[in-house]
Each structure stands twice: as C-alpha cells, then as structure tokens.
Amino acid sequence: MPHGPALPSATPPALLAFVRDEASLQVLREAAQAQDWPEGTIHTGSIVEATQHLRDHPTPRQLMVEVASAAEAPAQLGALADVCAPGVRLIVTSTVNEFSFFRWLKDMGVDEYLLQPFKAEALTQALTVRVDAPKAAEAPKKQGEVTVVLGARGGVGATTLATNLAGLLAREHQRTTLLLDLDAHFGSAAMMLDLEPSRGIATLFDNPDRVDGLFLDRVLIRQSDHLFLLSAEEPLKEALSHTTRTAEVLLPRLREKFAHTIIDLPRALTPLTRALLAGADRVVLVTEPSLTGLRDLLRLQDYLKDALQRPLPLVFSNRGGLLAKTEVKRTEFEKHFGRALDGYLPFLPEALTAAANGQLLIDLHKGGALQPLRALAAKLAGEDAEEAPAAPRPGLLGKLVKGK
Secondary structure: OOOOOOOOOOOOOOEEEEEOOHHHHHHHHHHHHHHOOOOOOEEEOOHHHHHHHHOOOOOOOEEEEEOOOOOOHHHHHHHHHHHOOOOOEEEEEEOOOOHHHHHHHHHHOOOEEEEOOOOHHHHHHHHHOOOOOOHHHOOOOOOOEEEEEEEOOOOOOHHHHHHHHHHHHHHOOOOOEEEEEOOOOOOOHHHHOOOOOOOOOHHHHHOHHHOOHHHHHHHOEEOOOOEEEEOOOOOOOOOOOOOHHHHHHHHHHHHHHOOEEEEEEOOOOOHHHHHHHHHOOEEEEEEOOOHHHHHHHHHHHHHHHHHOOOOOOEEEEEEEOOOOOOOOOHHHHHHHHOOOOOEEEEOOOHHHHHHHHOOOHHHHOOOOOOHHHHHHHHHHOOOOHHHOOOOOOOOHHHHHOOOO
16 A cells, blocks of 8 residues: 655645646746746656656645546546645646546546646646635635434444435535445445445545545545445455544545535444544434433433533434334433434334335435434525425436446
8 A cells, every 4th residue: 555755744846747748848848947947847757757756755735747548547646646645736737628527637626637738828827726816815615514423322223314314415405415434344335325335445544644635536436416425345354543633634624525524433432433523513313212222322422511522412213113112202212311302213114125225215215204304404404494405306317327
C-alpha cells in the first residue's frame, strides 16, 4: 500500500506541471520566463511521471498533469491520489474533447481542465482561479451535517433505518447525501443497496491524513444522482486502526462535500466511534421494545449526556410487534425511559424482501408506518414533514444509474 509523499515536512512548491504536448509545453515555458517561475516547475512527462515524482517529493499547492485518454484517467488519477497530500489544487490537461469527460473530472474533484494545445490566456485563468481572489470576496460555504445512527443492541435494524433515511434525503428531498457504513469487516449497507463494496476504504482507518476530496471521489460509489455510498468488506485478517484522528480528518471533509452524511456506526465503543459520537451534529439511537433494549438504550443515553456532554439523542424504537409475548408496550417503555420516543416503527415483512433484493424499504412499503422516518428526513432537510415531497416514480434513467 502506498504511503504518500516521502517528504511531507519539506516546503511545498507553488506549482508543478507534467506535460508532454510540445505546443502546451511552449506556453508553459513562456509563462515561466515571464513570471520568473522557479527552476524545476515544468517537467516533460505525463501523470505517470508526476505520480513517480511525488512518491519522493512534497506535493505542490497546484499540480498540472497530462492524461492520455478518458479510459486511462480513472486508474491514473487513483494512483496519483495515493501519493498526493490533501488540499492540492489539481489541473488536468488532455486532448480529450468530450463534455462527459470534463463533467466526470469535475465530479472527481479536479479543479480545472485544459484542452490541448492550450493558449496562454487559458493557462493564466486556470492558475489564478480561486488562488489570487481576495479572501474577503469569498462567500462562506454552507457546511453539511453529519448524523450518526447507532443501534442500542445488535439486530434492531439500525442499518435499515440509516440506509432508508439516506435514501429519503437523497430521493425525496434532493439532498446530496453520503451513507457511510463504518463496519469495515461486516458492513451490510452495500448489500442493502445491491452495490459492490468500496475499495480502499481501509485508508480511512490506517492513513486518515491522506483523505481528501480526490480520495473520497475515488472510493465513493454512486447509487443515484444524490445518493453516494462508502461501505467495505475488508478481509477479516486485516486489523484496522480505530483512532480519533480518523474522526478529526473525516468529519470536516464530509461536511464540505455533502449536504448530509448518515453514518451507520458499529456498536463497539472504540476511540474512533466515541469521537464520531462526540463530533456528529446529531445522534439517532435505534432500539427494540424489550427490556434489554430499554436497558441498553438508557446506558447509551447516559453516556452521551454525561460523558460526551451531548444533548439528548433522537430515539427510534423499531420492529414493534415482532416479539409480541415479550414486548414492552410503548406506554410502559416510555414511562421507564423517562421521555417520549421520537419514532416508533412496527416490524414490516417488506423489510425482509427489501434486504434480500437489495431494495430500499421505502420503495416497497407504501403505507403510513414509515411516517416517523419520513418526518425525521424532513426535519434534517429543514422542511416541514407535512409538506415533504412525495417519492418520485423511478424512471428508466434512475434504474440505469447504478455506478459512478
């Protein structure tokens, strides 16, 4: 596994350019002479040579690389991301003259695209956008929100709730949403959406300082125009780090990139999960209407309130009616809990069908039992639950868009 730049402590250069096209190189050389760029700014080569160079040199503030084709770009940009430090401003240049390629690069987090051979004016604009602009003129960017969903006990349906909550935000409220399944060994969010697990997600745990926008774009799985997934099935023999550093790096990145992030959190209270519980904008606890569910719910709420100094979490009771003989009635449950539940969801047979077929429960159940979940999605989206838009009918395009 690559370990990123070998000299992170060296002063990063302002710009490095790796270009092979002779006409474009000439424009770069003229700009270097006119603006007195340092020696070694321009290199004759492509993104391949840039990747090799950055294995042993600090990442510049701005990096220009040439890619040969749209087909080679995904793998080459992925390899480049492995050796770049976070925060680099990336400019890609190529002869590919297709809008779909330009759009894909933008979705990947590339800052500028220059069609070869480029002119001096285009180069000047690419190198000055968002670099020379006065800080006072920059409009403050609205930060997204992070919601952690945690089951008070195993098997209470926390992943089902988290997955469908993310689906509601993305589909019914058109919010750019990430569903992050942090159970790297046994996560099931990808299966619930009928998607392949993400690749390279172990970096979140073992090398969090390499996590930037480009890295996230490389490992994201696009489920639809507004719903993205990070989920893994890491080999069981791999022991992953669970340090607070992952939370420190990841939470700001997620707030920058997504309007909403729903984190399906494993129940093990590691330094990482504790840090995410402390740093999230809100916590949703999922339980079942049983004595053990009540006991564990009370313990978790006390921990959030006393140890983490958080406000009271949102609490959902799920799978009501499944174990009728041993179930604690809602009134008794709330009496011993000390406050009303934020949502009560009955057991729905459609949940089993949805899990087996990789579908969302909100697509199969058309009754009102899921209204508490829809109300939560509306609340997160900043809309009145009674005015929340109805779920759109899936068209042909929605069925086809399954991968990024």
